[in-house]
Amino acid sequence: MKISHVTPVLIVKNGEATIGDTLDALSSFKKVIVYDNGSEDRTLLIVNEYANVQLVQGAFFGFGITKNVAASHAETAWIFSLDCDETPDQALINNIADWHPKDDNCVVEIHRENFFCGKPIKTNGWGNDILIRIYNKEKHSFTKSQVHEKVALHSDSCKIKLSGKLQHTAITDLKQILDKAQLYSEIYANSNKAKLYSFPIIILKTCFAFLRSYLLKLGFLSGWRGFVISVGDTIGVFFKYAKVYQKNKSGYIQ
Structure with a gap:
């Protein structure tokens, strides 16, 4: 049974090195939105190999706005926002499948584990990386920041955390x-x-x-x-x- 109440959404440009691993990890979801903003490598060829992926091509408006534009293409209100070099582990996927939100104002925090040349890094500010990555797009959206975007909260927002990790292949080559x-x-x-x-x-x-x-x-x-x-x-x-x-x-x- 495919996960259908949450839609993974990611933006990408020239992500051929990692996007295959990301999409493999998202095979349990009924629909995945990939918003490509001008890839010139093999990214589009790789994306088109996945039957559960809807490819959208468009411009880049800065990270915050572009992520909101990408999320607008999802049919579900609940969005699971990822980068093209992040893969959810099985524990996180299982918890998303079992999670059925009762409050549209809730957002979900996820622990991201950052890898540098094959090794997880806990120093340099890379260790305690807790990020809001699941939200209801009718109640929340990303800030319009060009960089360092985040999901904007309001007075009715509530946070919960799901167990499991996003494994972030941050750097593979200097x-x-x-x-x-x-x-x-x-x-x-x-x-x-x-x-x-x-x-x-x-x-x-x-x-x-x-x-x-x-x-x-x-x-x-x-x-x-x-x-x-x-x-x-x-x-x-x-x-x-x-x-x-x-x-x-x-x-x-x-």
Whole structure:
């Protein structure tokens, strides 16, 4: 019996490395929505191999808005939001199948386990990752944030947690760290949340980003992986503020 009261929804661009594993894990669901925003690799060929997947192609409007657009294509009110590099384990799938919501204002928190080059990471802020991933789209939606989007709550919202995990293949190749730093810094620099700082302050923020990730968030306990994650955090912080500075340097502190 297929799970029909909840629809998994994911957005993707060039996700050929992981989307097959994600869709394999979602085979128990009657319908899965995949919203593709311009893949140029084998993603579309892979997606079309799955009979329970509805492929939607459209533009990218920033992560929050795009996830809301993708969810609008689901026939059910209840949405299970995933990324194309996340796979629910069997315990989580079983609990979703047995869960029958009585309050449309409830949202469901899920524990996400983050993997870096084949190993789960509990340092660098990657360990205690509890995220709202199941919600009723008639009562909740994602914020309109370009990056770091989340399900917006209101006064009637209530939280529950389902056992099981989302296994997140965050990094399989170090190139992805640079790709993500480029993507997120570019989105931030062009968003209405971009903040302009003097260059000395940018340098201080960059240095603190490394110290926070490697020392305060115990990245050193994860060996070379923890060090690389800390460097990636540092690069991301530097470029998101440096790009804003570049765009606004005329007439500003030089």
